[in-house]
Amino acid sequence: MTHCILIGAPVDEGQRRPGCLMGPAAYRVAGLPRTLTDLGHTVEDRGDVVPAPGRGQTCANAAVHHLPETIAWTEALAAAASTAMPDGLPIFMGGDHSLSLGTVAGVASHADAAGRPLFVIWLDAHSDFHTVETTTSGNLHGTPMAYAAGRAGFDPFPPFPAPVPGENICMFGIRSVDPAEHAALAETEITVNDMRVLDEQGIVAPLRAFLDRVRAANGMLHVSLDVDFLDPSFAPAVGTTVPGGTTFREAHLVCELLHESGLMTSLDLVELNPFLDERGKTARAMVDLVGSLMGRKVFDRPTRAF
Ligand SMILES: NC(=[NH2+])NCCC[C@H](N)C(=O)O
Ligand SMILES: [Mn+2]
Numbered sequence: 441m442t443h444c445i446l447i448g449a450p451v452d453e454g455q456r457r458p459g460c461l462m463g464p465a466a467y468r469v470a471g472l473p474r475t476l477t478d479l480g481h482t483v484e485d486r487g488d489v490v491p492a493p494g495r496g497q498t499c500a501n502a503a504v505h506h507l508p509e510t511i512a513w514t515e516a517l518a519a520a521a522s523t524a525m526p527d528g529l530p531i532f533m534g535g536d537h538s539l540s541l542g543t544v545a546g547v548a549s550h551a552d553a554a555g556r557p558l559f560v561i562w563l564d565a566h567s568d569f570h571t572v573e574t575t576t577s578g579n580l581h582g583t584p585m586a587y588a589a590g591r592a593g594f595d596p597f598p599p600f601p602a603p604v605p606g607e608n609i610c611m612f613g614i615r616s617v618d619p620a621e622h623a624a625l626a627e628t629e630i631t632v633n634d635m636r637v638l639d640e641q642g643i644v645a646p647l648r649a650f651l652d653r654v655r656a657a658n659g660m661l662h663v664s665l666d667v668d669f670l671d672p673s674f675a676p677a678v679g680t681t682v683p684g685g686t687t688f689r690e691a692h693l694v695c696e697l698l699h700e701s702g703l704m705t706s707l708d709l710v711e712l713n714p715f716l717d718e719r720g721k722t723a724r725a726m727v728d729l730v731g732s733l734m735g736r737k738v739f740d741r742p743t744r745a746f
């Protein structure tokens with residue numbers, strides 16, 4: 441039994457397709473709280489985070505939009521995350537992926553204070569490894585992984601509290617990487633399990649290899665699940681669809697293995713844009729995946745000893 445803390449993060453400023461701000465409401469309507477209580481967990485809904493007004497920060501990259509608002513979200517969500525961590529498992533209901541600038545910062549400062557290493561698994565079509573200086577779209581939802589890894593180029597932001605070492609980061613499902621991200625990733629120890637790796641090796645071996653490392657280090661594990669990790673055929677409600685995503689079964693297998701590991705300590709659900717959905721099917725698919733992440737299975741089998 442886990443105490444689940446729902447935190448709404450209606451962030452829309454990190455991209456240009458309005459609608460992600462409706463995400464937290466869609467998760468509630470699609471039955472996220474009930475799914476968790478049916479699995480025997482307790483649920484506390486802390487409502488939606490409200491950021492302070494933006495303070496007018498600027499940067500040299502003219503493409504960047506909504507910088508002050510995104511910094512305000514980052515500060516508010518980092519505070520909400522570090523406050524929630526000692527109380528249970530925070531589940532951040534987004535909101536676009538720029539919300540992870542804040543959630544991972546808050547989780548990282550908690551892990552640092554607890555003296556435990558933080559690991560991050562990034563379930564996404566994109567690497568989100570731009571900085572404020574390198575993004576060409578100017579959409580800051582393309583930057584949170586670089587911020588968490590401690591890349592330079594985030595001057596207007598608060599310094600990231602305890603940068604996550606590249607060895608502790610695993611990207612999964614990747615199939616869209618911009619040239620500047622590619623060059624920067626090549627300089628890191630980050631594991632990039634792109635779709636080619638998953639096509640060749642399947643889900644289980646690469647995921648278990650990472651989870652074994654988290655366990656061996658007694659690490660905390662932040663899971664960041666972007667809707668576009670999923671194939672758009674069953675999860676269309678996202679502004680940045682990329683064909684060739686994980687199938688329904690592959691995505692559930694990822695979630696089942698994460699649950700079996702018992703390692704997840706915080707979760708982001710990001711990029712759901714209910715305005716682009718078809719009768720709530722993507723919201724429901726995401727809620728079902730959280731069910732698998734939190735212990736729903738078809739049959740109980742003895743879990744593999746890690
Ligand atoms: N969280 C996301 N969906 N990110 C998509 C980023 C796409 C592209 N790399 C950009 O920077 O604009
Ligand atoms: Mn993303």
Ligand SMILES: [Mn+2]
Nearest residue numbers: 565566666668
């Ligand atoms: Mn993405």
